[in-house]
Amino acid sequence: MSGEGKEPQAIRKLAPGKLVIASHNPGKVREITALLSPYGVEPISAAELDLPEPEETGTTFVANAELKAMQAADLSGLPALADDSGLCVEALGGDPGIFSARWAGETKDFAVAMQRVEDAVRAKGPLAGRDAHFVCALALAWPDGHVEWFEGRVDGTLVWPPRGERGFGYDAIFLPNGGEQTFGEMDPDAKHAISHRADAFRQLVAAVF
Incomplete structure (x- = not known):
């Protein structure tokens, strides 16, 4: 789902080398680094x-992913x-x-x-x-202002009380459709296979590597 109306060949490829992960969230940086590891990229966190951290x-x-990626590319001089x-x-x-982090x-x-989510639903x-879904938008920006973006999604239901110490964010209350473990209980590799972030990454990898 790169920029509206683009032909596939217009997508810019990412060369091996340093890539800034424009996040200050250690859990996200860890997941993204693991997903990038096979592609010759050297991830460096913001x-x-x-x-x-931009507002x-x-x-x-x-829009928020683009804003973060463009600022990091501009300030670092790296993709x-x-x-x-x-x-x-x-x-x-x-x-x-989009206010998921602010609710914390x-x-x-x-x-x-x-707890806020559970109280609001009740x-x-x-x-x-109790239907819910996770969305992940990825934006890849270059210092010259070029941006490619991709959006992934995974559907599921909310459980209560939270289950599992793995993952981060809302993972412990999210049960993916067809699954028996929450994202908070899953082995990281199992989560990477089906998550919203993995869905967006599959699109990114197919397009830019």
Whole structure:
């Protein structure tokens, strides 16, 4: 799903070498590094380069991913990959969505965020559904301003109480459709095979490597 209306051959390829991971979230950096490891890329996190975290002013996952990738590429002089992802709950009209990290507060406490989601769903009453999906938008930017983007999704349901110490963010309350373990219980390799981030990565790899 690279930029609207582009022919496939117009997609820019990514050469081997250094790539900035435009995230200060250690869990995300770890996952992205693992997904990139087969492709001759040397990932460096924005935190390692002491790059600032931009304010996420976009109204979509793609817009926020582009904003982060473009700033990191501009400041580092290197290609940069940014991810904007979140949990969308149908009963909450798609919330927390692009505000998924903000629901965790300034301390990024996702135990608080998961409780907020559960409380909000319960407040909708006993007939509220528990369908949810994760979205991941990836933006790959070059210092000259060129950007490619890709969006992935995985569907599932919310469970309560949280299950599993693996993963990060909302993983412990998300049960993917057809699965028996939450993302918080899954072995990382099993999660990488089906996650929203893996879906977006498959598209990115097919396009730019």
